[in-house]
Structure formats: C-alpha cells, structure tokens
Amino acid sequence: MIQYLKSVSSGLISLATGMAITLRYAFKKPVTVIYPKERIPMKRFKGPIAFVKEEKSQDHLCIACNACIKTCPSRCMSLVAAKSAVDGKRVLTDFKVNYMLCSLCSLCIDVCPTDALKHDDPNYDMVSLTQRDLVMDLLKPFRDAGTPLTKIPVVDPAAPKTPVAAAATPPPAPKSPEAPAAS
Ligand code: SF4
Numbered sequence: 135m136i137q138y139l140k141s142v143s144s145g146l147i148s149l150a151t152g153m154a155i156t157l158r159y160a161f162k163k164p165v166t167v168i169y170p171k172e173r174i175p176m177k178r179f180k181g182p183i184a185f186v187k188e189e190k191s192q193d194h195l196c197i198a199c200n201a202c203i204k205t206c207p208s209r210c211m212s213l214v215a216a217k218s219a220v221d222g223k224r225v226l227t228d229f230k231v232n233y234m235l236c237s238l239c240s241l242c243i244d245v246c247p248t249d250a251l252k253h254d255d256p257n258y259d260m261v262s263l264t265q266r267d268l269v270m271d272l273l274k275p276f277r278d279a280g281t282p283l284t285k286i287p288v289v290d291p292a293a294p295k296t297p298v299a300a301a302a303t304p305p306p307a308p309k310s311p312e313a314p315a316a317s
C-alpha cells in the first residue's frame with residue numbers, strides 16, 4: 135500500500151512539474167517562426183550572387199566591363215554585351231551565374247568598379263529540382279520590371295553590315311574607245 139501511494143505521489147509531482155513548465159512557456163514569446171511565411175534575418179550568411187538595385191533608377195549598375203568574369207576562380211559567371219543602337223555604347227544583354235559552381239568567395243563583388251554585385255543574403259533557402267534552375271539569370275528581375283537599361287535597343291550582330299565602303303567608292307568609268315592611229 136505504501137509503495138502504491140509513493141508511486142501515485144511521484145506521478146502527481148511529475149505531472150505538476152510538466153504542467154508548470156508548459157504554463158511558463160505558454161506566456162513567453164515563441165522562439166520559432168512560421169516558415170516559410172515568416173523568415174528570420176540571417177547573420178553571418180552569404181547568399182547567392184545578385185545585382186544591386188540602384189535606389190533612384192531601380193536599375194542595375196553593371197557596365198559589362200568583364201572584370202568579375204576574369205576574376206571568378208570558379209569560372210561560373212558569363213555575360214553577353216551588345217552595341218547600343220542609340221549611342222554605340224556597350225549594353226548588357228545577359229548575365230548568368232552558375233550557382234552550382236559558385237564558392238561564394240566574394241571576389242567578383244570586390245573587383246566590380248561600380249559595386250553592381252552583392253550577396254543576396256535573405257535568399258538562404260535556394261533549392262531546385264533541376265540543375266537548370268541553379269543557373270541564375272541576374273538580369274531577369276530587371277527585364278520583368280522593364281527598367282530603362284533593359285529597354286535600350288541594340289544592334290543585331292547577325293544583321294548584314296551596310297556596305298558603306300562599297301557604296302562610297304564610285305564604280306570605275308567605262309574605258310573610252312581608243313583613238314584611231316594617225317597615218
Ligand atoms: S562569389 Fe566567387 S565563385 Fe561565386 S561568382 Fe563571385 S567570384 Fe565566382
């Protein structure tokens with residue numbers, strides 16, 4: 135009988151202890167978040183490489199200088215530039231980073247003369263079912279938003295060149311008939 139009472143009292147003490155802990159935490163601020171609806175800012179985290187959005191123009195800052203491409207030790211960046219049909223300047227038409235190869239070393243960010251690149255830190259849960267999705271198109275958000283730099287008309291490199299030189303050179307004059315020889 136004594137043994138039975140001892141086990142009942144020990145069970146009640148254990149229950150009371152558990153309920154006390156539950157009640158204490160029920161009124162505290164939760165330490166978890168409802169992910170992915172809620173996201174916590176990450177410290178000391180390097181997200182994938184992305185373009186900086188210039189505050190005023192909401193455009194990117196890349197001038198297609200190729201410095202980052204040459205510096206990247208993983209050879210995971212590529213860009214395509216074309217000639218502007220307006221003023222003949224270089225226009226960025228494509229910029230891709232292969233996230234599968236990127237080591238997040240930040241060298242591209244360091245060498246960029248216009249501070250056009252950054253780590254997209256909030257993007258800490260980038261996942262994909264295909265490798266293709268991990269080749270990131272950095273210009274896409276700007277194209278989707280229709281920013282001014284993405285709307286510059288460019289010269290089509292495949293278009294036939296205007297034969298300027300040929301048009302400027304007059305065709306040779308027809309030879310005049312030879313004068314009859316004097317007798
Ligand atoms: S962070 Fe490093 S590896 Fe990744 S794209 Fe930039 S230079 Fe290349």
Ligand code: SF4
Pocket residue numbers: 195196197198199200201202203213245246247248249250251
């Ligand atoms: S270094 Fe900067 S400006 Fe030059 S191509 Fe790379 S991102 Fe663009």
